[in-house]
Amino acid sequence: MADTSVSLSILEEEEKKSLEAREFGFWVYLMSDAVIFALLFATYVVLSGNSAAGPTSRELFDLGHTAGETALLLLSSLTFGVATIAMGQGHAGRVVQWLILTLLLGLGFIAMEVWEFSSMTRQGAGPGTSGFLSAFFTLIGTHGLHVTLGAVGICVMIGQVLVKGLTLPVRSRMMRLGLFWHFLDIVWIGIFSVVYLPGVM
Amino acid sequence: MTHFEDRSLATYLTGFALAIVLTAIPFALVWGGLLTGPAVYAVIAVAAVVQVLVHLVFFLHIDLRSTPVENLFFLAFAAVLLFIMVGGSLWIMFDLHHRMM
Numbered sequence: 001m002a003d004t005s006v007s008l009s010i011l012e013e014e015e016k017k018s019l020e021a022r023e024f025g026f027w028v029y030l031m032s033d034a035v036i037f038a039l040l041f042a043t044y045v046v047l048s049g050n051s052a053a054g055p056t057s058r059e060l061f062d063l064g065h066t067a068g069e070t071a072l073l074l075l076s077s078l079t080f081g082v083a084t085i086a087m088g089q090g091h092a093g094r095v096v097q098w099l100i101l102t103l104l105l106g107l108g109f110i111a112m113e114v115w116e117f118s119s120m121t122r123q124g125a126g127p128g129t130s131g132f133l134s135a136f137f138t139l140i141g142t143h144g145l146h147v148t149l150g151a152v153g154i155c156v157m158i159g160q161v162l163v164k165g166l167t168l169p170v171r172s173r174m175m176r177l178g179l180f181w182h183f184l185d186i187v188w189i190g191i192f193s194v195v196y197l198p199g200v201m
Numbered sequence: 202m203t204h205f206e207d208r209s210l211a212t213y214l215t216g217f218a219l220a221i222v223l224t225a226i227p228f229a230l231v232w233g234g235l236l237t238g239p240a241v242y243a244v245i246a247v248a249a250v251v252q253v254l255v256h257l258v259f260f261l262h263i264d265l266r267s268t269p270v271e272n273l274f275f276l277a278f279a280a281v282l283l284f285i286m287v288g289g290s291l292w293i294m295f296d297l298h299h300r301m302m
Contacts, residue, residue: 020269024269024271024272027272027275027276028275031275031276031278031279032279034279034283035279035282035283035286038283038286038287039286039287039290041287042286042287042290042291043290045291046290046291046294046295063228063231063232067228070224074217074220074221074224077217077220077256077260078213078214078217081208081212081213081216081260082210082213084208085208085209085210085213088208179261182256182260182261183261185256185260186253186256186257189224189249189252189253189256190249190253192224192227192228193227193245193246193248193249194249197227197228197231197245198242198245200231201231201241
């Protein structure tokens with residue numbers, strides 16, 4: 001009896017160590033992702049004035065729309081945080097509820113972005129029009145793609161919490177998904193500060 | 202990073218409130234056209250940097266005590282890398298642009 005409990009605690013210790021290593025690995029991934037975004041930002045700033053006689057950022061950007069997207073993403077960061085707190089208290093049901101709310105906010109953000117992209121393309125301001133628009137669609141599109149993958153991650157997470165419950169590996173995955181989701185909100189701060197706000201001035 | 206038990210709603214709400222204020226300031230300035238010229242860019246830049254720090258502290262729970270030192274090291278390394286790559290690219294491209302005029 002004593003032997004099994006000792007070996008169990010060793011196993012738990014090992015599992016914890018391996019999960020900590022994964023969290024560090026995920027952190028390294030996030031930092032390398034930050035490098036990708038930083039270079040897309042640099043590309044955008046260099047090309048932002050090159051509208052090639054096409055529509056300029058002043059004519060295309062709508063600050064109200066951007067404020068809406070910002071609100072949705074920021075709120076979804078808060079609801080993900082509340083889901084993490086519910087996880088700390090061990091309430092699987094509430095974790096799922098808050099994750100669903102986060103997912104809906106994320107999907108709302110994606111819908112607003114898709115609508116923006118399609119209305120710009122319809123106005124003849126697609127990614128092929130000018131250097132400015134190529135850089136714009138690449139930067140915002142890459143962020144949108146990340147949010148879409150994050151939304152898929154939240155769906156998977158909801159499934160795991162429902163099927164497996166709040167086990168140690170599930171908690172660790174939830175923490176990593178949270179890092180990813182909050183990271184995307186940080187990138188969005190850069191986007192409205194570098195792209196949208198200077199774009200309408 | 203695994204101390205999610207001691208996280209409180211107050212931390213997230215504080216971060217959320219600070220983020221709203223730091224988003225509202227640059228939006229209001231640009232929307233209302235209250236300032237012009239380089240001052241606007243300065244306010245936008247400062248608000249953005251402060252808000253990134255707010256997100257790191259209140260949402261990603263980075264602090265100097267409980268965050269593993271490797272993670273802090275990597276964060277600092279990434280920050281230096283971003284500074285060199287973005288700063289260097291902009292410096293070279295705008296200098297080139299200036300010389301081609």
